[in-house]
Amino acid sequence: MKRVITGAIALPLLILFVLKASYVLFASFVVVLTFLGLSEYYRMALPDRRAEGVAASLAGALIPAFLAAQDRIIEMVPFRTSATLFAFVLTIVFLAFALRVLFSFRDVRSAAVETALFATGFLYVPLLLTHLAWLRALPDGVGWIFLVLVIVMSGDTAAYYVGSNLGRRKLYPSVSPNKSVEGAIGGLLGSLAGTFVARLTFFPGLTVLDCIATALLLGVLGQVGDLFESLLKRSFGVKDSGTIVPGHGGILDRLDSILFAVPAAYYYALFVFMNR
16 A cells, blocks of 8 residues: 555656656666665675675666667767677676675675676666666657556556455465465556556557557566565565665665566567557
């Protein structure tokens, strides 16, 4: 319930920001979210390496910063493609922290785990969240951002109310004991309803097939993203990823569904919607 209330309070401000912010400002917002999300991740994953966690968060925030500005960087520096730029940035960041672990490990038996946790952070938050900036840069990018938010929020709200009132069968009790099969199905139906509302209001370019495909694809991935973050928190032995929103958890608790849904929205828009 807290999550639903928080979303309702933040939604008008988020709508205004997406509508009015320039691409540069929006991309900068993604960079800030990346830093905050990574900071929470490393505090959970590597609580004894606070200094390295802050440095890794700053380095990880460079990934969306570089990739969001890829066109201008490619003009100034002789990278042949954005893929080359991405490989360059990710390689530098990974090698820097692999070397850090190599020369500062405390227990040789945990060195591989620490390296893997550092690398997972770079892939989990910066790589996935960069797609939010890329999505904003597409034609109809604002509409796609709103569509992702509608699918995730309507699905989240429907899952909560259906699960609370009709939930009987546990969905994945070892990861999230409170989620039910009925709630998950209700969430997908809520996402489906949300896409048709989007089609009738701010995104008339969607076809009926687009509505069904995006609702199911993004709705399922959003729920999987929520479960994945729950898995990480259980593995790290924490209840919330952070306390940036008092009483409501951290940035990752707010972004968990979007992290998995937004790449799918970007590639659907790029390969399907824009190629008809």
